[in-house]
Amino acid sequence: MDSNQEVDSSNTDSTSITITPTTPTTTTIMTSPPSSSSSSPSTLSRYENQKRRDWNTFGQYLRNHRPPLSLSRCSGAHVLEFLRYLDQFGKTKVHTQLCPFFGHPNPPAPCPCPLRQAWGSLDALIGRLRAAYEENGGKPEANPFGARAVRLYLREVRDSQAKARGISYEKKKRKRPPQPPSLPPPSSS
Ligand SMILES: [Zn+2]
Numbered sequence: 001m002d003s004n005q006e007v008d009s010s011n012t013d014s015t016s017i018t019i020t021p022t023t024p025t026t027t028t029i030m031t032s033p034p035s036s037s038s039s040s041p042s043t044l045s046r047y048e049n050q051k052r053r054d055w056n057t058f059g060q061y062l063r064n065h066r067p068p069l070s071l072s073r074c075s076g077a078h079v080l081e082f083l084r085y086l087d088q089f090g091k092t093k094v095h096t097q098l099c100p101f102f103g104h105p106n107p108p109a110p111c112p113c114p115l116r117q118a119w120g121s122l123d124a125l126i127g128r129l130r131a132a133y134e135e136n137g138g139k140p141e142a143n144p145f146g147a148r149a150v151r152l153y154l155r156e157v158r159d160s161q162a163k164a165r166g167i168s169y170e171k172k173k174r175k176r177p178p179q180p181p182s183l184p185p186p187s188s189s
Pocket residue numbers: 094095096099100101102111112113
């Protein structure tokens with residue numbers, strides 16, 4: 001007996017409703033020209049190069065991780081661990097609340113406060129890694145770089161650094177100008 005099985009799902013005429021979480025894929029829409037088959041690394045944008053380097057750094061971090069950690073098991077908590085690990089290479093002085101220069105944008109003297117990664121660097125880094133993760137086959141819904149904990153951590157870093165340096169990132173928000181077009185093709189004569 002034929003049942004009416006077409007009632008089931010075919011009446012949704014909007015074909016591609018993929019429920020994407022609110023993470024905007026930031027810069028995957030960058031200028032990827034309909035390129036001729038030249039794929040030398042020198043044609044990559046600075047962003048792409050940086051993204052690749054960041055991705056390698058993170059891969060290295062995973063390989064050196066104890067206990068061993070594979071990308072597929074990587075969670076937002078591991079990303080936070082990674083960000084804290086990066087702080088030791090930071091170059092931004094972040095005053096503690098005990099420091100007399102806490103809140104001073106331009107301290108008149110050196111102080112022993114730690115150097116950290118600037119919030120802006122971390123924020124950009126996470127953006128690149130989030131894109132790289134998906135470009136390397138990761139599922140968007142499992143993207144640890146888009147995890148809520150990571151967003152919250154970044155916000156916290158931003159606020160605490162803004163306070164420590166006496167500046168507000170809301171006021172000083174600077175937009176990076178769009179990258180200038182790359183070099184003209186050599187055959188312009
Ligand atoms: Zn200080």
